[in-house]
Amino acid sequence: MATAAVTTQRRVFGVFRLAIGTLLLASVLTQVVDQAVHDAFVPTEYFGYFTVQSSLVNAVVLLWGGSLALRFRADPELFTRIRMSGLCYAIVTAVVYNALLRNVVSDGFTGIAWPNEVLHVWAPIFILVDWLLAPGRPALAWKALGFALLYPIVWVVYAVIRGAVTGFYTYPFLDPTGPGGYGSVGGYVLGIAVVIAGLAAAAISVSRAGHATGVTASTAVLAEDPAVSVSPPADARASRGTAES
Numbered sequence: 001m002a003t004a005a006v007t008t009q010r011r012v013f014g015v016f017r018l019a020i021g022t023l024l025l026a027s028v029l030t031q032v033v034d035q036a037v038h039d040a041f042v043p044t045e046y047f048g049y050f051t052v053q054s055s056l057v058n059a060v061v062l063l064w065g066g067s068l069a070l071r072f073r074a075d076p077e078l079f080t081r082i083r084m085s086g087l088c089y090a091i092v093t094a095v096v097y098n099a100l101l102r103n104v105v106s107d108g109f110t111g112i113a114w115p116n117e118v119l120h121v122w123a124p125i126f127i128l129v130d131w132l133l134a135p136g137r138p139a140l141a142w143k144a145l146g147f148a149l150l151y152p153i154v155w156v157v158y159a160v161i162r163g164a165v166t167g168f169y170t171y172p173f174l175d176p177t178g179p180g181g182y183g184s185v186g187g188y189v190l191g192i193a194v195v196i197a198g199l200a201a202a203a204i205s206v207s208r209a210g211h212a213t214g215v216t217a218s219t220a221v222l223a224e225d226p227a228v229s230v231s232p233p234a235d236a237r238a239s240r241g242t243a244e245s
Contacts, residue, residue, distance in 0.1 A: 018066035027055070057082075064079065084140060094121060144204055
């Protein structure tokens, strides 16, 4: 009965993952079409934003995760590492936008509002809830923390170099021509890196706390293959049968 209950809960989260993943893609597509219709769409600028890139990553993760949740009892370790990284990016996106950028007046095109709220508020909230409550998450090793930092480091280097060449910076705090210069940029980048590392550590801790429930990386691998039996070893069954008799 416990297994049936967990399976039902996992399938419910699977459906929600598919729905939110689709909503993320719809939000990005809506922004692209809205900007294109108003002759304001510059692909190299739009797709250069961390929010857009990380949202696309999370859309793929949610759709992938929804498919896994509907078919298997547990998630594979690689998927969970990517999912954990997407969680960190979603939280950073939400915090940075709502704390630093929400009230910044745009000097360019201002489009439809709801996709922005999905990308910066509602999707991050679901991704966090999904990580905390969805069953089937294996325990992650601590080395996964470094995995979560790879993409943000590459993105920051790209964004700063591109801004220096083109004069377009995706976010005001990356612009060294502003108050504080490169020192200010470095401070923001370091602060965000520390936040991502802290979030990754917290997410890994949550996954390892769930280790006591028996959901481990090896269990996840076995759960992926319906042909592989996860029954207890024969000697364990024999011992249990002796004890019960």
